[in-house]
Amino acid sequence: MTDIEQIQQAVLQIMVIVKDQLRTNLNFNHVEKKSSRTDLVTERDKQIEKQIIAFLSDRFPKAYFVSEEGYGDCLTDLSGLVFFVDPIDGTLNFVKSHDQFASMIGVYHDGQPIFGAIADIMQDQIFYGGPELGAYVNQQPLAPLINQELSAGLITVSSRLLMEQLNNYRSIINHSSGLRIFGSAGIIFTRLFQNKEVVYISNLKPWDLAAGLAIGKAMGLQAINIDGAPINMLKSQTVIIGTKCATIETKDLLS
Amino acid sequence: MTDIEQIQQAVLQIMVIVKDQLRTNLNFNHVEKKSSRTDLVTERDKQIEKQIIAFLSDRFPKAYFVSEEGYGDCLTDLSGLVFFVDPIDGTLNFVKSHDQFASMIGVYHDGQPIFGAIADIMQDQIFYGGPELGAYVNQQPLAPLINQELSAGLITVSSRLLMEQLNNYRSIINHSSGLRIFGSAGIIFTRLFQNKEVVYISNLKPWDLAAGLAIGKAMGLQAINIDGAPINMLKSQTVIIGTKCATIETKDLLS
CATH class of the missing domain: 3.30.540.10 (Fructose-1,6-Bisphosphatase, subunit A, domain 1)
Structure with a gap:
């Protein structure tokens, strides 16, 4: 290597x-x-x-x-x-x-x-x-990641997911402190790294995910495929990325 | 005076x-x-x-x-x-x-x-x-305001309006270049002044509106009450604020 x-x-x-x-x-x-x-x-x-x-x-x-x-x-x-x-x-x-x-x-x-x-x-x-x-x-x-709960922080759900499936994400948004939409996966990753947001949900391509997951792994950021499968770096998928607490809560609210 | x-x-x-x-x-x-x-x-x-x-x-x-x-x-x-x-x-x-x-x-x-x-x-x-x-x-x-059309620019609909009445705003969002949510009226006003967004829709209080409308008036920014009444600086109201073109298009799409 x-x-x-x-x-x-x-x-x-x-x-x-x-x-x-x-x-x-x-x-x-x-x-x-x-x-x-x-x-x-x-x-x-x-x-x-x-x-x-x-x-x-x-x-x-x-x-x-x-x-x-x-x-x-x-x-x-x-x-x-x-x-x-x-x-x-x-x-x-x-x-x-x-x-x-x-x-x-x-x-x-x-x-x-x-x-x-x-x-x-x-x-x-x-x-x-x-x-x-x-x-x-x-x-x-970077300062260590704070393992904040969903209710303690701001979240991002991509506008495409919101427009297509608001009702799927409504209770997650309501449980959080608020919804923010910036229009760039990279920018949201930097906000997660800085404890400015606690969860990010979006359909992402491998090049949207790769850098953020590598840095996130060093910080203890969680990332799961919304359908429960492992993250596959050869295809697009809808992911939940966030603090350990908030990612688990988000997954529970979706099931 | x-x-x-x-x-x-x-x-x-x-x-x-x-x-x-x-x-x-x-x-x-x-x-x-x-x-x-x-x-x-x-x-x-x-x-x-x-x-x-x-x-x-x-x-x-x-x-x-x-x-x-x-x-x-x-x-x-x-x-x-x-x-x-x-x-x-x-x-x-x-x-x-x-x-x-x-x-x-x-x-x-x-x-x-x-x-x-x-x-x-x-x-x-x-x-x-x-x-x-x-x-x-x-x-x-500030550089002059460009009278951009709705389709040419990014817009903000407040998350409260989105969560409560997405269907009312869906066609406006679809006609625009994309939805952004920052969580601060003041920040969105500064984005409108800089031609970074073309329309902002939110329910705002007088102190959310006053400064932005005064600066906006110098720039030719439009602001209308969503129900057609004049803007009333003694109460809350849902407003459409943006370029002349995009504000008219937005109002038309709502009626």
Whole structure:
């Protein structure tokens, strides 16, 4: 296995480059639509994804890449070293509000998370870490996760789940302190790491999940597939992510 | 009528004091519950409200005060000079996530908005202005409001309205680019001023509305009562606030 320090160094290096590029030049042009009016991809998404994959594949030539915009590999298993890349998570925020978006890289070895990095671009913060490394923001250790109950904290249910199945989530929202919707999985992960929220429920793709789960594993954050199956890093799934207490309460309220 | 420059100077002076106090000492203790588990008031809310009212009533002895925590006057009309004070808007965020909260002061004369200031405490920004003054953030003029359509932008519907009447708002949300929920009227006003969102729908109290409407009037932001009546600054009401285009589209979709 490639040395974890080497992985951390390379991922943080490209993350800083990408963050500074995005902050210096907030060029929101060249928007393409993907599946619908609200699923956007920009030239910046594609350019940054290519840049990240080129940088990392140069340093880790045997690694595989799973990525949002299609410049990665098509994997059927997770053997070896795999980088999950989301160049701009929250593209709609990137385009419409110019804040609340993130770049994410998650690193797995034989299916296990070893490192993750999430850059909150407009707050100029990089959250990173992994099970063997601990969890940090901009080189400072993150404060420990407080195992808050559902009633003690704010939660996020994605707007898609809310619009389609509000009644399924109503009692969870009512048991919590309140509902917040930011429109970026990466941003919500950073809020969970900082004890700003206690539960996040959304249908997420592997590149939405990988970095956050790797950092979260270092902090004791829980993550379960809503249907009870193990989390599968090769497909989309609806997940409950949060403090141990609040995740269990949420699962109980759903059953 | 008291000179508008004098009002601006005094409001901004106390706003900077309050913002710096809150940023220096994020003391979240002494939380009391108001009407429910999720309606909180802290000692800080009360202390700041008293401080603002003392500061302003000293300088404007004939003025009236309408305020959230009960240290103001009980008004039945809006004659003369009236200050609307919300010491911490988004108290739940203040307590739970330590971000996304605001302090707000709106100034009206004979029922007409003349000045407003909204401090986004954790972003260290004060938005302010009025019909005769223009609109500013931290001494810089705000960029003009872009008259975006509903489909072009993000919107906020308060979580209370969503939970109680999702079906009333479903088509508005579907026509927009997406739903965001931040949990603070003041923060959403600052997002509207910056073209980050195009519509905000919520049931708001006078102190939630006053500052934002005064600044918004300088920018061409529209605000209508959802039932068609004029906005009444002596009571709560459900309002649609946004760009001209998006506010009309929203109203049409509701009827």
